[in-house]
Amino acid sequence: MKKTLLFLSAAAAFSLGSCSDNKTAETATLSDGMATTTSSTATTAYTPEAIESRADRIAADMAAKMKFDDATRTKVRTVYVTRGQRLAELQSRYATDTMGMAAARRDVYANADTEMQSVFTDPTQYSAYQASRMDYMDDRYMDDNTMSSSSSDDMTSSELEPGTKIKGDDGSKLKVQADGDVKIKDAEGNKAKMDADDGTVKMKPEEGDKTVIK
Numbered sequence: 001m002k003k004t005l006l007f008l009s010a011a012a013a014f015s016l017g018s019c020s021d022n023k024t025a026e027t028a029t030l031s032d033g034m035a036t037t038t039s040s041t042a043t044t045a046y047t048p049e050a051i052e053s054r055a056d057r058i059a060a061d062m063a064a065k066m067k068f069d070d071a072t073r074t075k076v077r078t079v080y081v082t083r084g085q086r087l088a089e090l091q092s093r094y095a096t097d098t099m100g101m102a103a104a105r106r107d108v109y110a111n112a113d114t115e116m117q118s119v120f121t122d123p124t125q126y127s128a129y130q131a132s133r134m135d136y137m138d139d140r141y142m143d144d145n146t147m148s149s150s151s152s153d154d155m156t157s158s159e160l161e162p163g164t165k166i167k168g169d170d171g172s173k174l175k176v177q178a179d180g181d182v183k184i185k186d187a188e189g190n191k192a193k194m195d196a197d198d199g200t201v202k203m204k205p206e207e208g209d210k211t212v213i214k
Contacts, residue, residue, distance in 0.1 A: 046084065046087065055080035059076045061135075062132075063076070079112055079116055083108060087105065087108055087138060090104050090105060098190055099192065099205055102203075116129055163176065172184075180197075181193060181195055182196070190204070
């Protein structure tokens with residue numbers, strides 16, 4: 001289920017970036033689908049100050065929801081600062097590599113989950129974190145309105161329905177098939193597909209071997 005949500009979030013952000021009429025000139029090459037932004041937005045979203053501020057807000061929201069103490073909140077904040085710093089490093093490294101960015105971001109989020117296990121040593125508490133972890137993704141706490149969670153949520157519910165077809169100005173494509181499977185092809189010819197039934201993700205680079213993630 002979590003993999004499904006992540007992939008749909010990726011597809012939603014892909015469509016936001018590809019279909020924007022008033023920001024075509026400013027939109028950078030698709031990063032990982034998780035958040036397609038202009039270069040200026042990406043720069044300001046991952047400054048040290050922005051990362052620290054975002055971690056403060058995420059940790060505070062989580063503390064309020066899960067009702068843990070200040071010591072735990074500080075540890076949670078540290079995990080999210082580290083996650084933000086790692087995501088910042090990816091912005092330039094994978095600026096034109098859609099599939100590379102997607103895989104790298106997935107690793108960053110997985111590492112954050114692992115670090116949270118040392119924060120929430122109580123299995124019940126960690127399970128509570130896992131159940132709501134999607135609420136605390138960086139994209140949901142961006143200051144720029146074009147990257148807000150509400151925009152992503154709206155796009156997920158209204159655009160990503162069976163039969164949806166989206167084509168970007170750069171030739172990138174997104175298609176939701178009748179059975180709910182989601183297919184994405186970026187401008188470089190790299191392809192990705194998520195099976196709606198079991199959440200299996202298949203990625204096929206233009207040059208290279210196919211990868212299957214279950």
